[in-house]
Amino acid sequence: MIALVVNVVILIALKTPLAIIVTGNLGYILTHVLAISGFAMLRRDRPDLARPIRLPNFFVPLAWLLAAFLAVVLVVGATGFSITGYGGFKELGIACGVLVMGVALWLYRTRVQDPRDAAHAGTTGR
Structure with missing residues (x-):
């Protein structure tokens, strides 16, 4: 449900498919940066x-x-x-807002x- 609301808000705010693709690509590249650096940090720490x-x-x-x-x-x-040649500070702001x-x-x-689910795990028969 939350994903649906976020996607509708993005569609209304950005209005053009290219701006939506730009915003999505920013998040996509960021996930790769986090995943690859997470691998390297885990190999260093553990x-x-x-x-x-x-x-x-x-x-x-x-x-x-x-x-x-x-x-x-x-x-x-x-x-x-x-x-x-595409995108702007509005798209960047929306992408950062979605990430935040x-x-x-x-x-x-x-x-x-x-924590609440963990506290109830013993009483619900999980």
């Missing part, structure tokens, strides 16, 4: 952690390089409107709902 696929150690610096490259692409794409709202909903879920 190198002996059990994992189903064990990659060689040379993937860690490669991951940092790729995360840095994607971060540059993200910043240039988000701020270089004259280079890309996502973080706020995640915090609500992990801080408010999950």
Whole structure:
């Protein structure tokens, strides 16, 4: 339901399909930056952690390089409107607003709902 409301608000606010694609691509590239840097940070912090696929150690610096490259692409794409020829500060603001709202909903879920669910898990027969 929340995803439906967010998508309708984005459609109303942005109005053009190209602006919607630009906003979505900003989030898409950001997820790659976070995932790749998360991999590298976990390998640094917990190198002996059990994992189903064990990659060689040379993937860690490669991951940092790729995360840095994607971060540059993200910043240039988000701020270089004259280079890309589409989008603007409105699209950037909406993309950042959606990301902030996502973080706020995640915090609500992990801080408010999950502890309550864990407390009731023993009484509901889970």
